[in-house]
Amino acid sequence: YMTPSLSVAIGRSAGNYEFRYRRKNSSGKIVYDSVSKRNNNHINYARAEGALNGILENGLWSVYFYHYTSDRGIPGSIVNNIWYRGEELTERNSFVQGNMKLDITEAYRTQLNFKFGYDYLHYENKDTHLATVDESFRQYEGYLSSSHLYKVYEDWVASGAYDIHFNKINKRDEVTFQEPETFTRPWRLKHLASLATQGSFFHVQGQASVLATYVSNFERSREKQYESEYAITPTVLFSYTPFRLIDFSLQAYAKRSYRVPSYSDRYISLLEGTALKPETMWQYSLGMNYSKRTDAALRRYGASLEGYYHDVTNKIIAYPNGSLYRWTMANLGHVESFGGDLNLFATLRLFELYDEQLDITGKLQYSYQQARDITNKYDTYFGDQIPNIPWHSGSAILNVTWQGWALNYSFLYVGERYSRQENIAYYKMQPWYTHDMALTKQFSIATWKMRAMIELNNVLGQDYEIVPNYPMPSQVFRLTLSAEI
Secondary structure, eight states: OOEEEHHHHHHHEOEEEOOOEEEEOTTEEEEEEEEEEEEOOOOEEEEEHHHEEEETTEEEEEEEEEEEEEEEOOOOOOOOEEEEEOOEEEEEEEEEEEEEEESSSSEEEEEEEEEEEEEEEEEEETTTOOOOEEEEEEEEEEEEEEEEEEEEEEEEEEEEEEEEEEEEEEEETTTTTTTTTTTTOOEEEEOOOEEEEEETTEEEEEEEEEEEEEEEEEEEEEEEEEEEEEEEEEEEEEEEEEOOOSEEEEEEEEEEEEEEOOOOOIIIIOGGGGGOOOEEEEEEEEEEEEEEEEEEEEEEEEEEEEEEEEEEEEEEEESSOSSSSSOOEEEEEEEEEEEEEEEEEEEEEEEEEEEEEEEEEEEEEEEEEEEEEEEOOSTTTTBBBOOTSSEEEEEEEEEEETTTEEEEEEEEEEOOOSSSSSGGGGEEEEEEEEEEEEEEEEETTTEEEEEEEEEEESTOOOOOOOSSTOBBOOOEEEEEEEEEO
């Protein structure tokens, strides 16, 4: 038995927008203030995805297809009141992935996953203020994963998995149609092996796992290999549910993670090659969750609170340095971070008519994070907040649904932060916030499931910058139509 599905979406946005650009000096005084129009913000894109799902005698299988294409302009920066026209970027992303699940016995299950992907990126910059560039990258990847689960007892399971991931990247100069001699044409094999166990006893649930990562790196020819990257990372997690009739739990975990930089990080960013080191992090967290469902008007409500501490070695950060396409990637030797997240939610049903309900759902989220660079006590920025991490951030979301219609309002706030490692006035980024609204309608045409959405972002036209020298648009209107066949 097999069922197919297909979804298509096409979008287009204009290339101009108005904004108010203000520039301050190191003392915070406004030295430039104007309302202007920025060009080169256009985007044309199309997305198609489809799936085949089937049933086997003792399992399930599925295959998923995806393709995305876009052509867009990248607005340039404004430095010392000099306007840069920006760049052009073309992307093509395609992949196919599949999954097969089999129940061999009542106690033993197995799963197989695969993926093949191709990414094409073409970047062109003809701005005479900057170095002209016309280059393309092609990335190829293949992925195969086998996992197994065995039920030891009713409340105790053990699992194991092995993954292998192939990745390769090529670069071409689109002027000469040749590969640059300095480009090493790298490729790598990434191996992942894990063992895990999970069980529960009375009101306590526990999970423990260990993950081994080994990355073999090559360049040019298969015979030439440079430094391999590897780590063993354990995780321990506990959850305690003290009450049977109340949905309340306490969670805690300790985890070591290991992140190998992607090929985009290493070969498309400004810091190329093997200079970018893997990131290692110890994570500790303690939190609680509470939720309640009722048959009254207040259908569901709850809250969650989490506090955490992270100790990071060779933390990977990114920040723009003259281009939004080619960010600068860097390692920070030692970063200490702690913070917390608070979430509140509630769903109110105003009335119910036949099979239709008018529901209003509200969500509030607040985060606090302090992330300090403690690499070297003799650095001028020792103990300072790391780039682009705000101390305070939060959001508020209100969603109303009725008869296939959905009205969504969201408020997003990002607090004060710094764009560089030194926490001085010149690098201070002011807080920003936006109000966004969207109206969505789901309907059917014959056997097609349709979805239309109208969005208005930055409703009040706030002036803000996410990164320095790149003012964001005052208001953005977008219309999206998608179909699922």
